[in-house]
Amino acid sequence: MDLPLNNGNKKTLSRLGSSSRLSSHHQSLAGAPLPGKYKTFHQKKPERLEDVRYNGWLDAMKSSSPTCAYLTKDVGITSDDSYSFWMLKYPSAIKSFEQIMDLAHDRKMAVFLDYDGTLSPIVDDPDCAFMSEEMQLAVKNIAYYFPTAIISGRSCDKIYELVGLDELYYAGSHGMDIMGPVSSNLFNHHLKCVESTDQQFGEDVGLLQPAREFLPMIDEVFRTLVENTKDIKGIKVENHKFCASIHYRNVDEKDWPRVAQCVLAILEDYPHLKITHGRKVLEVRPVIDWNKGNAVEFLLDSLSGMDNCAGVVPIYVGDDRTDEDAFKVLQARGYGFGILVSSVPKETNASYSLRDTSEV
Numbered sequence: 001m002d003l004p005l006n007n008g009n010k011k012t013l014s015r016l017g018s019s020s021r022l023s024s025h026h027q028s029l030a031g032a033p034l035p036g037k038y039k040t041f042h043q044k045k046p047e048r049l050e051d052v053r054y055n056g057w058l059d060a061m062k063s064s065s066p067t068c069a070y071l072t073k074d075v076g077i078t079s080d081d082s083y084s085f086w087m088l089k090y091p092s093a094i095k096s097f098e099q100i101m102d103l104a105h106d107r108k109m110a111v112f113l114d115y116d117g118t119l120s121p122i123v124d125d126p127d128c129a130f131m132s133e134e135m136q137l138a139v140k141n142i143a144y145y146f147p148t149a150i151i152s153g154r155s156c157d158k159i160y161e162l163v164g165l166d167e168l169y170y171a172g173s174h175g176m177d178i179m180g181p182v183s184s185n186l187f188n189h190h191l192k193c194v195e196s197t198d199q200q201f202g203e204d205v206g207l208l209q210p211a212r213e214f215l216p217m218i219d220e221v222f223r224t225l226v227e228n229t230k231d232i233k234g235i236k237v238e239n240h241k242f243c244a245s246i247h248y249r250n251v252d253e254k255d256w257p258r259v260a261q262c263v264l265a266i267l268e269d270y271p272h273l274k275i276t277h278g279r280k281v282l283e284v285r286p287v288i289d290w291n292k293g294n295a296v297e298f299l300l301d302s303l304s305g306m307d308n309c310a311g312v313v314p315i316y317v318g319d320d321r322t323d324e325d326a327f328k329v330l331q332a333r334g335y336g337f338g339i340l341v342s343s344v345p346k347e348t349n350a351s352y353s354l355r356d357t358s359e360v
């Protein structure tokens, strides 16, 4: 079954709290022999604080969510100048609206939206990142006309709680937790992915969780991180099911090396995990070849049907490094519109830009 394109009687992929009810038949993840106990004891010596300072981690931590001053102070141009110059390459999606509509012409469209920094402004407390009523209405209206998915680093449950719309598709944990139609060819052919079945909304649904075997490991890591960072003032650790997020936005910069060290120590113990950088957040996730880009490909193919995937024009709006994987997919397909939300010039694989959530 293809996911319906017409909203009239749309069966949604939402209501994601039901995963525990799902019966699953797994296939092992290639290249990830997981120990019974999830921790693997040190294979290398942990890095010293000095190492942490020099291995680029702190630079990466500082440059995430950069301010205008950070980007322009050394080159002697104003932030307005540099932004205008940057927009020559990444024009405003608002100003290009007619052009985008012309290019999309009479083809079906699918809309993919990141959450934090795209639908809700970045705020200090991740638990208070709410979208405005106006934004919620806008997303609801979009979903009336086009299949619309939220692709977030947060867990599906959390993102559903924040967005609260049944008519959307949700992919949480950076795309590692997707619900889709079990009859889709993709569920049959994605060998590296977990496949589950359940009766929901009167339809069979499949659960695509390519990192399912990592679930207990991430839980263990989350608890370890909470314990090991408890003395760092301002730190916040979140469990997003298939990844753990370590927020240092509210940590004094002098303590950032301690944050980095705690997170690096995890890699020593869990060689099947990796770390990615977001906006003032480090994220521990499984070393699998799966990201927001794969989630977009999967959903796009499901939405449009395997035989007709070239017919659907995707629009992806996102603000973060993790969204670049999705922009790359659109770029590689050679059609669709990647739109970066940023108030400062950034290297990106998107084609258009928007300044902030109000422009979204």
Ligand SMILES: O=P(O)(O)OC[C@H]1O[C@H](O[C@H]2O[C@H](CO)[C@@H](O)[C@H](O)[C@H]2O)[C@H](O)[C@@H](O)[C@@H]1O
Binding pocket: 114, 115, 116, 117, 121, 122, 123, 124, 125, 126, 127, 129, 151, 152, 153, 154, 238, 240, 245, 247, 249, 278, 279, 280, 281, 283, 320, 322
């Ligand atoms: O993929 P997204 O939906 O953009 O999620 C990315 C991360 O968003 C959240 O953190 C970010 O937003 C917070 C609220 O504005 C902010 O306080 C934090 O500094 C940002 O990194 C979320 O908490 C993370 O788990 C997501 O991975």
